[in-house]
Amino acid sequence: MKIKELLSSKLVLVSGKGGTGKSAISAALGTLGAKSGRDTIVVEVDVNRPAMNGIFGVDSQFTPKMVSANLSVSNLDWASSLTRWIVRTVPAGRLVKHLLSNKFIRAFLDVAPGNRETVVLSEIGQLVERYDLVIVDMPASGHTISLLDFPRTMLNLFSSGPIRREGERSAALLSDAGTNLVLVALSEEMVVNETIETHRRVHEVASELKEPLIFLNRSQDNLFSKNEALILSEHLTGSDSPLRTAGEWRLELEAATKSAHDRLERETSASVIILPEVTHKEGSSGIVSKLADELNNSDNHPGAGSSV
Amino acid sequence: MISDQIVQDSKLIVCVGSGGVGKTSVSASIALRGAMLGQKVLVLTIDPARRLANSLGLSKIGNTEHRVLLDNDISGELSAMMLDTEQTFNSLIDKVAPDEATRDAIRGNRIYQTLSNHFSGSQEYMASEALFDLVDSGRFDLVVLDTPPAKNALNFLEASSKLARFLDPRVIKWFLVPYRERRGIGKLMMGTSVLMFKLLGAIFGKEFLAEFSEFLINFEKLYDGFQARHEAVHELLRSKDKTKFIAVCAATDASMDVTKHFIQELLDKELPLAGVVVNKMLQVVDLNSDHLESFKLDLDALDIAVHQEELLRKLEQAHSEMKDQSDIEQDLLNEFKISISNSLNGGFIAKTPRIRGEVHDIKALVNLSYFLFGN
DSSP states (O other), rough: HHHHHHHSEEEEEEETTSSSHHHHHHHHHHHHHEEEEEEEEEEEEEESHHHHHHHSSSSSOOSSSSETTTEEEEEEHHHHHHHHHHHHHHSSSSGGGHOOOOOOOOHHHHSSSHHHHHHOOOOOOHHHOSSSSEEEEOOHHHHHHHHHHHHHHHHHHHHSSHHHHHHHHHHHHHTTEEEEEEEESSSSSHHHHHHHHHHHHHHHHOTTOOOOOOEEEEEEOSSOOHHHHHIIIIIIIIIIOOHHHHHHHHHHHHHHHHHHHHHHHHHHHHHEEEOEEEEEEGGGHHHHHHHHHHHHHHHSSSTTTOOO | OOOOOHHHHOOOOEEOOOOOOOHHHHHHHHHHHHHHHEEEEEEEEOOOHHHHHHHHHSSSSSEEEEOOOOOTTTOSSSEEOOHHHHHHHHHHHHHHHHSSHHHHHHHHHHHHHHHHHTTTTTTHHHHHHHHHHHHOOOOOOOEEOOOOSSSSSTTHHHHHHHHHHHHHHHHHHHHHHHHHHHHTTTTOOOOHHHHHHHHHHHOHHHHHHHHHHHHHHHHHHTTHHHHHHHHHHHHHHHOTTTEEEEEEEEESHHHHHHHHHHHHHHHHHTTTTTEEEHHHHHHHHOOOHHHHHHHHHHHHOSSSOHHHHHHHHHHHHHHHHHHHHHHHHHHHHHHHHHHHHHHHHEEEEEEEEOOSSOOOOOHHHHHHHHHHOOO
């Protein structure tokens, strides 16, 4: 049910530490959204090498590119987003070039508090107007927090002008019932720590945002029965057989999934959805279509994989 | 394998890498090697996994160093510090402010308070600042820095130049023109400046710009201090004699891809790269019939009822999964070696095996150091 709900919303922000697979998950969600007949776009934020290039075999740019029926991708690079934003914001458009070529102003715009967040959120808001479903493959978690914190910061700092209005618009976008946050985690201690911390901070800075969903990616289901696990871990400790080593390796992965799942459930109020490891052999587009199947399944079989 | 000379000859070793590759363990292990070679070493880390933190004696965040208890046969000393980047921005202001009034004016300023948290890269900037202080103090033979995990590689090196560029007196003066104008300090503004200010005012609001100028007036007094520190940090990081960068990655597509770009970036910025550690590689022993037979005997010897066939079938499945995984990692490593061989320019590629459980005590770190440096 959760995934279906997610796909019928307007905006899904997918956040997580680097290497958790959030780009593949964003692409999989986009694929599912497009399949359901909604005009969908998967957006990356100012990345040097868009992950969508490898997945969909395109050269993702600022201007959205259609990769299949109902599905487009875009990379909101900083320079284009900034130009567009200034064109939208500054009344006299012909001055924009002067403004942007001024090195003092560039230096200011590069570091001005909340400026990146302003520009990015504003552009995302534009896309929400144009597409049925917008999936954002967010930058690393720290940036997610500053992005979510942005409206509050702006409303606090600016008492007038376009940025204040942007702040108000963004606050409305983030508290919209059609906006969702997904946190992607792995069964690794540090990633779980960061996910719990991000979840806590999200509550702090964007309390009006809906409860996030957590995807526990690359999980292992249980191969061994309790009795078998006990034999491997307690009773054969003297054995250096490669069979036992393999069993222990597998058990360790299973235990890591269980412990990550337990902690996420205990220490956050979010729903945790378990996604299995999808092998590398199919290449990135294969991984994405498999992930899309898994996401679909997680609705049909609630608790699938959560036998841990 | 890494040569001990790298540890003995450097003042600073910077470990870079994406998150989750075991960079903290590798950093701590390199530092420990220094201590084993008789040096006084500090490992500087940011948000390590809890148990590793505990084993290093870091129970809480704070910019104070803790001596790590080592076995008696280790002749050197190992200290560890977990960097609190929020605290350091304030201490930096304290350090570079010419007087107390300026310091208080800045720290009390609403814009400063927002800036210190929202300045792009302020955390990374603070990391490089604190680092410089520690190396400069001369209290350690070697400092090993575990950099904050960053997808965009060397953010923390960039931050310092970005901030310094922004705090360039010409930039500050430019922004202060209208402020001084209002107070009759300045003379005529240049035509374009007037225009630009009108535009900036239209975007950011006049109140904000005025407040911003006031903030800059105070910040301007800090400039010399900032600039000097920025240059010193820069020089230290580029020094081939004092500094070595080590890239740490895992045998995954994503991690190696990021690392390739790290390496290129280090080259472009002329930062001294010593080599790459490919961490946590899976090791698998091939199965033969002896293994099966002897394992059956082990099972027979147990006094526990178990469906032997079933368990063996599952173990063979686990073994084949493990082998698949290991093959993937080996392929990735081979490909990786080829693609970085030119940029590496004679640097090392060390690999470490995946160790059961997480590396979270000194014994495990010593063990890891044997894989990195040999016995």
